[in-house]
Structure formats: structure tokens, C-alpha cells
Amino acid sequence: MTAEVAVLGAGMHPWGKWGRGFAEYGTAAARAALADAGLNWRDVGSIVGADTVRGGYPGHVAGATFAKALGWQGARVASVYAACASGAQAIATARAQILAGLADVVLVVGADAAPKGFFRPAGGDRPDDPDWLRFRLLGATNPAYFGLYARRRMALHGDTPEDFALVKVKNAALGALNPYARYRKRVTAEEVAASAVVADPLRLLDICATSDGGAALVLCSLDFARRHGAARPVRIRAVSTVTPRFPSTVLDLPDIATDSAAAVEPPGETFRASIARTAYEEAGIGPEDLSLAEVYDLSTALELQWYEDLGLCGKGEGAKLLREGETAPGGRIPVNTSGGLASFGEAVPAQAIAQVCELTWQLRNAAGDRQIPGARVGITANQGLFGHGSSVIVVR
């Protein structure tokens, strides 16, 4: 088992389209996390910012931007960009610094002010960029990839659009209970079915929106937590940030083609499954030990895929697990108790941090109406562009 770090504070700025800059959301989330930890910003030895990107330029170099807004105090600084996994890699950086003895207390911040509509690549003529190429040659938006995965599940496992809608119904009901969520209204299966098709077979309410938002964590060594009076803090026990293994045979964002398996047999597990397995191995636990999970429901169908990749059920059994209510509150393994991206929308560098905020509140028994009784162990999972993916295991 590896060493652990404590989560002393968690904070968010409410998500939505607020029309302000990312630095403001991140700073508000950071102040909330510091207050939650009972610490002053001057106590922080290091700050790690998860980058946002606009026009190919990483958001004013995020770590330093947040440090300046909070008031220069000489802390060590780092900035991390990994698309949707930025937040988790920022947590990994903070954890490594603490375990290496470089800092006792690290503030991790992610925030974004998202553009309207589809995410799109930076401008100019850039045929050396796979993200630019998929838009230029195919008009393949993110929802197009989600549509491909959803249709593949229907063909392979017999999932139906009604199954997908049930994911939205579940997550919207949880989001309605979360004061930080952008969407706080329950949704019915009929409303999902009546929404416009975006990328067949997925409809508008199957796909998560873009949002503004911010999330922050105060991480520290177990020694510091003890000295600070936190005898049994919530702890991070594993952070997996593995890359795929050649040949990666699932068509992933933003690629136009998979690796070829002509020369080497594909690994026995997919990239997504390897992200979770690595986290389990590092934490010394298995899926049977989990109390809850926060996964990237970029689309409803993708949430079902994560059930299988996290080992919550067998291959092809995701929809069955959902239908039996096992991933809802009261079930064996509630998923996305925060309301998920379905309720929050995407604020890219913040969302992997927001997942850990939710687990922290749940494991502290402080999640209000969303509380899963007796929650002890939680996992997060996410995946971004270009072979980035992460998973964090949090324990109490």
C-alpha cells in the first residue's frame, strides 16, 4: 500500500453560465476550500493550478494566476494541462509534492469559463493537430464520438435509448439536491426522449452541456492533519494517471482511426479499464470495497461504460445494473451522487477536482440530502483528449 495524503478542505464555486473569468471562479473555490480546512492561504506551501485553454494558450498559466489573485505569498507553483484529466493530474502533482516532503500543505485549483456550444479547436490552418483534423475533415464533434460509443453498446449489449435516458433521470434527481450544480431540476424519461437528437442515438439531454465553474482542494500530509487537529481525515489513497497501451483499439477522442492490431495483440483490457485497475492496485482494494463512484458521464451511455470499466458489473451488464437500481441511492454502488456532469456541465479543468470534492463530503457524512449512509470508500474516473485518463480513490 502506498502512503496517503489528507484532504483537509474542499470548496466549489457554483456551476453555470455566469459570464465571468475563470480566475474569479477558481479563487472563490480556493477560498472556500481554505475556509473548510481552517487554514490561512499563508499556511499553504504550494499551489497547483489545473489549466484551462483558450486559443491554444493555457489560461494565463493557471497556478500563478490563482496565486496572484489570492495574494503573492511565495508558495511553490505548478500548472497542469491534461484536458478533462487536468484536475486529476493536478491532484497527482500535489500528492507527489507532499509525499516527497516538498510541501506540507498544497492547494489544488481548477476553474473554467466555457465557450457556448460545441468545444472546438484553436483557429488557423493546423493539419498537424489531430483535434483540428477531425473537425476539418469530418466535422466530428465530441458528441459524435459519444454517439459512436452509444450505438456500439446498443449493437453489442442490447442497450436501448430508454436505458440511456434512465441515467439522466437518476443524475438529474441527484443534481436537484446539490447547491453547486448548474441544473437543479428533475428530468423524466419522456423529457429525454422528447429532446432533439444531437448525434444519433443520443439526444440533447443525453449529453452534458458546457459550463463555467470552479473547484478546489486543500491537501496535506497525515502528520500535518494530525497536528492541525484532524485525527481521522478523508484521505487520498491512489491517483492513477496511466496512458493507453499499444495497440489501443477503441476509437478515442480526437482520433480519426485506432491503432492497428496487425502486429501486436491488443491488451486484454481497454484503456478505461486500465485506469481503474491501476487505481485499485495502488489502493490495495477492489470494486467490492466501494461505497460510491463519481464517473465522467459526458453522455448517459458513457456512464454505463464506466460501470463495466470500474468492475462494478461484468462486461455488457451496465444497463442491467442501472435498471436494477444498484447505481442509485439505496443501491449497492451509487454512481454520480453529485448529479454528475449531467447536472454540472463541463468546466474542463475543474471537473476531476469537483469529483473529489463530492467524495470528500460524502465520506465526511456531510453531503446533506444526497448523503449515502456509511460511505467509506469512493472512486472517481475520467478521461480526456489524447490518451489522458485518471482515477482517484478516496477513503475514510
Next chain:
Amino acid sequence: MSRTRTPAVSGWFTGEGDRFRLLGTRCSSCASVFFPREDGHCRNPHCAGGALEEVPLSRKGRIWSYTDSRYRPPSPYVSDPELPWEPYALIAVELESERIVVLGQAVPGVTVTDLTVGMEVEVVPGVLDEDAETTWTTWHWRPTGVTA
């Protein structure tokens, strides 16, 4: 009027009519195939790396999955904002001998209701967009047995 026919991306496909082919590269040492073409170094981590030679990909494959685009994609996709948006299908195709999945647009007129996973399709030349001087060409997937 005579527009020049120019590939929307160079070196990815060649030929006309039945002789149209996607072009990839193959490692002379381990036989891994790359599309889009890899001209630098073999990406198989078990391979020391051999010369990368251009190869035409199989003309036919089977549908791995498919979807469509009901809303106008953002730039750099080019479409005329003056015209109503016409959704097109996107097809991911598994090529058996290369053991690779390649995404592409379906030929115009083929919609998701015409498609099933596992159906055989073939690669055909297509047009991505046109401006005053240039017809930008691309590849399309077409269910076999469909002509036009």
C-alpha cells in the same frame, strides 16, 4: 468553370473510381499499419523501428459503429451558413486485415437508418467542400451494393 481537385489533406488517399484507396504506412520491421500515416518512427513500443512504407488500405470493411451530426459542426469544418444544415452520417469502419478502425463520412444520401453495425462498406472518393477555385476531395464510406 474548372475548379482544381485538391485533396483536403495530402498523402492520405489516392486514385479515382474503383481504384480509390486510403493510404497508410506499414513498419517494415513489425508490420504495424498506421493511419493517418506515420512517417517518423514506428509507434509499436515492442518494435525497434523499421522503415515506414506507404501502403494502400483495404477497400472494404465492416461497420464498427455509426452516428450522425444533427447540428452544424463548428469551424474548421466548412459549411455554408446561408444554407439549411443537412445532417450527414459518420461511420467507423473496421478493416479486417489491418485490424484498424477508420472513421469517415458516409456518402451523401446515406443516413443512419440505412446502416447497421457489422454491415459491409467500401471506401469511395468524395467531396468535402468547394470554393471558387478548388474542389477539396476526401474519402467517404458507402454500403456495398449501393451505387450512386
